Amino acid sequence: MSIDLPAGSPPARVAFYNDPKVRSIAYQVALCAVIGFLVYEAASNAIANLERARIASGFGFWHTTAGFDISQTLIAYSAQASTYGRAFWVGLLNTLLVAGIGIVIATILGFVIGIARLSKNWLVAKAASGYVETIRNIPLLLQLLFWYNAVLKALPEMRDSYKIPGGIFLNNRGLFVPEPIFGNGFSFVVIAFGVGIVGSISFYVWARKRQEQTGQQAPVFSVALALVIGLPLAVLALSEFPLTFEYPQGGRFNISGGIEVLPEFAALLFGLSIYTAAFIAEVVRAGILAVSHGQTEAAYSLGLRAPPTLRLIVVPQAMRVIIPPLTSQYLNLTKNSTLAVAIGYPDLVQVFTGTVLNQTGQAVEVVAITMAVYLTISLATSLLMNVYNSRIALVER
Amino acid sequence: MTMSEGDLAVAKIHFVRSATIEAKPPPVSMRGAVGWLRENLLSTKFNIILTLLIALLFAWIVPDLVRFLLIDAVWTGADRDACREIVQNRAIGACWPFAFERWPYFVYGSYPIPERWRVDVFFSMLAIGVVWLLWLGAPRRGLVSVYFFVVLPISSFILLTGWKAIGLQPVDTVLWGGILVTIVVAWVGIVVSLPLGILLALGRRSHMPAVRLFSVIFIEFVRGVPLVTVLFMASVMLPLFVPEHLSPDKLLRALIGIALFASAYMAEVVRAGLQAIPKGQFEGAMAVGLGYSQMMRLIVLPQALKITIPNIVNTYIGLFKDTTLVFIVGIFDFLHTVEVSRIDPKWATPVTSTTGYAVAAMFYLVFCYAMSRYARATEARLAKSERR
Structure with a gap:
């Protein structure tokens, strides 16, 4: 069947409101208009409300004296002399401190448990999966409150402190450990440590090259151990130990000297590490399971034993699967550290979005700055991840 | 020497067995x-x-x-003396009478006692919905989504906040608390985040640049900041953005914060599902003349959502655990009622805190574990239909 069209007639046209292009433009204009209207309304309401409440706006408060104390400060800070800006940096550093240490502990714990879940040992596998199922299904906030209120706050009072050999005190006000005092010659030890690291890397590179050329193996591990640990120790001994410790002195109501680890910090660190470790364990398990069984069997048939198979065949391939979700777990840990506000650890949110916001009342500025900090951390990490992913992505032929 | 046919037939071959040996059991x-x-x-x-x-x-x-x-646990008692080692002269474990006495507070918060039947009705309606959803042979399963997304929200809103015209006393949300608030927050998050998440996911894959840009900014912004800051924003900034007389109450602010937060995560889960649908499905739908909404509603989303169900449930588990964070903006959810009760002087003993936390942990553990089992079971059930 054919349709006879008069020669030269224009192609059939749809009504203009059915034209996809027109429609798409109309939808987008409508969306922009709605969002623009909402933003305008919000802004004008905010200005009116702020004026009525007589709250200043702008970032002038940054240079105002803070006037409140912070229980843990990594940089010099005092209530009378320091500004809100300084308080912001103190809070940010505290966040980064707990996140940094938490990431290290959670990674180690998570890898151990993730591998344990795949163990052929029934008891080990069941214990690991029990850990994961329990910890993952209890809210982090509850775990933090438990560690803080039920465990650490239940420790004995100051005068009945547990005394751990080595001058360490443990009580409900925290853990008190000796503080190292670095003498004059200590910089040489640090230099020796650096030399040790560089030396062992170069030795590793050389040993690998030689092995590729001649097949001879070199004791890389023991040489590296000697360089990284032995060399600084030797320098320490030669320069007559420029390292002394200031021991905490136990009084009846107070302990002076030494480094104090706050119970808030310890509770947050325990809670975050234990919680995130359960998620990392699942990531690791999934990554190892993603390496096909044929890879392991091929390695065995080539005569490799179990440890080198794991190290040379399975782990490098599993890491490709593990690293992206692992990074998002690290981000989660950092974001979850904001729960510090519930147990009073002076992190960014507790110091800045809590105290500073309450004192100045400048909600918009303070919340915006806080969000900008976390957003920067997240976006920077995902940028790095994208670069990494494109580098290690499988090149298919 | 040659052998004839007859010789062979006559010769008896003794060395070939006619039956296999029984397999020996392993040592x-x-x-x-x-x-x-x-x-x-x-x-x-x-x-x-x-x-x-x-x-x-x-x-x-x-x-x-x-x-x-x-x-060592104490099972009966009227106040803290029952759970004190000095009074009882024995080692004391968990102080269960504390949890028993406080249980109504854990469930209803400060909801007025004569009105608590309304909360019970709400719980039962929710339970009916859940059973209906989970029981695969239930009648009229097609109506579950209408029940969940339309009937239940409206009726429970009227039931819980009250409506003078039908004789239900209004109850201020300040009085709500305990498991009621936990369930309300989680459930509002669940009901809002799925449709909003689907819209955002579609927006992110849209061909219209303005729509795509808006979706990407919203999703990446919300996923990049901690929930605590979103809740802070909802509780301190939201009242600034609306005219004074419209200022939402505390619970509503937190609900908005949680719902937006959950939507961004849901959007990414749905997007992963959409990406798994082969291009041929889209092209096939267009080739038979379906428009965008028909293509999505009839062809793409049913397939995409089906493979996403386990991940959606996992997001819900995360959401359920995250409801505890409303604690931080001063709302009395279950964990907050436990936290308030454990420092009550009437029950203050060294074991009260641990008892309270143990109760809370068991509650969350049971709910989250049940949800994760459901996700796994669904995954297995759906995988069956893919098997060839």
């Missing part, structure tokens, strides 16, 4: 309980050490746990 050390032990617990030296270590760990933890929760 005692390789079967039964002993074999299982050798295989699974004691196969190598390293494994023996590991088994011993874990066994020691259990021997260290389990008796203490049982003693605390059951053997």
Whole structure:
């Protein structure tokens, strides 16, 4: 069947409101208009409300004296002399401190448990999966409150402190450990440590090259151990130990000297590490399971034993699967550290979005700055991840 | 010498068996309980050490746990004296009478006692909906989504906040608390985040640049900041953005914060599902003349959502745990009621905190574990239809 069209007639046209292009433009204009209207309304309401409440706006408060104390400060800070800006940096550093240490502990714990879940040992596998199922299904906030209120706050009072050999005190006000005092010659030890690291890397590179050329193996591990640990120790001994410790002195109501680890910090660190470790364990398990069984069997048939198979065949391939979700777990840990506000650890949110916001009342500025900090951390990490992913992505032929 | 046919037939071949030998059972050390032990617990030296270590760990933890929760626990009593070692002269475990006495507060918060039947009705309606959803042979399962997304929200809103015209006294949300608030927050998050998440996911894959840009900014912004800051924003900034007389109450602000937060995560889960649908499905739908909404509603989303169900449930588990964070902006959810009760002087003993946290932990553990089992079961059930 054919349709006879008069020669030269224009192609059939749809009504203009059915034209996809027109429609798409109309939808987008409508969306922009709605969002623009909402933003305008919000802004004008905010200005009116702020004026009525007589709250200043702008970032002038940054240079105002803070006037409140912070229980843990990594940089010099005092209530009378320091500004809100300084308080912001103190809070940010505290966040980064707990996140940094938490990431290290959670990674180690998570890898151990993730591998344990795949163990052929029934008891080990069941214990690991029990850990994961329990910890993952209890809210982090509850775990933090438990560690803080039920465990650490239940420790004995100051005068009945547990005394751990080595001058360490443990009580409900925290853990008190000796503080190292670095003498004059200590910089040489640090230099020796650096030399040790560089030396062992170069030795590793050389040993690998030689092995590729001649097949001879070199004791890389023991040489590296000697360089990284032995060399600084030797320098320490030669320069007559420029390292002394200031021991905490136990009084009846107070302990002076030494480094104090706050119970808030310890509770947050325990809670975050234990919680995130359960998620990392699942990531690791999934990554190892993603390496096909044929890879392991091929390695065995080539005569490799179990440890080198794991190290040379399975782990490098599993890491490709593990690293992206692992990074998002690290981000989660950092974001979850904001729960510090519930147990009073002076992190960014507790110091800045809590105290500073309450004192100045400048909600918009303070919340915006806080969000900008976390957003920067997240976006920077995902940028790095994208670069990494494109580098290690499988090149298919 | 040659052999004729007859010779062969006559010759009896004695060395060929006509039946196979019965298979011998494996040696005692390789079967039964002993074999299982050798295989699974004691196969190598390293494994023996590991088994011993874990066994020691259990021997260290389990008796203490049982003693605390059951053997030394106090089961009856009127106040703190029942749970104090000095008064009772014995080791004291969990203080259960504290949890029993406080249980109504844990469930309803400060909801007025004569009106608490309304909360019970709400819980039962929710339970009916859940059973309807989970029971695969239930009648009229097609109506579940209408029930969940339309009937239940409207009726429970009227039921819980009250409506004078039909004789229900209004109850201010300040009085709401406990498991009621936990369930309301979680459930509003669930009901809002799925449709909003689907819209955002479609927006992110849209061909219209303005729509795509808006979706990407919203999703990446919300996913990049912690929930605590979103809640802070909802509770301190939202009142600034609306005219004074419209200022939403505290619970509503937190609900908005949680719902937006959950939507951004849901959007990414749905997007992953959409990406897994082969291009041919889209092209096929267009080729038979379906428009965008028909293509999505009839062809793409049913397939995409089906493969996403386990991930959606996992997001819901995360959401359920995250409801505890409303604590921080001063709303009395379940965890907050436990936290308030444990410092009540009437029950203040060294074991009260741990008892309260144990109750809370069991509650969340049961709910989240049940949800994760459901996700796994659904995954297995859906995988069956894919098997060839």
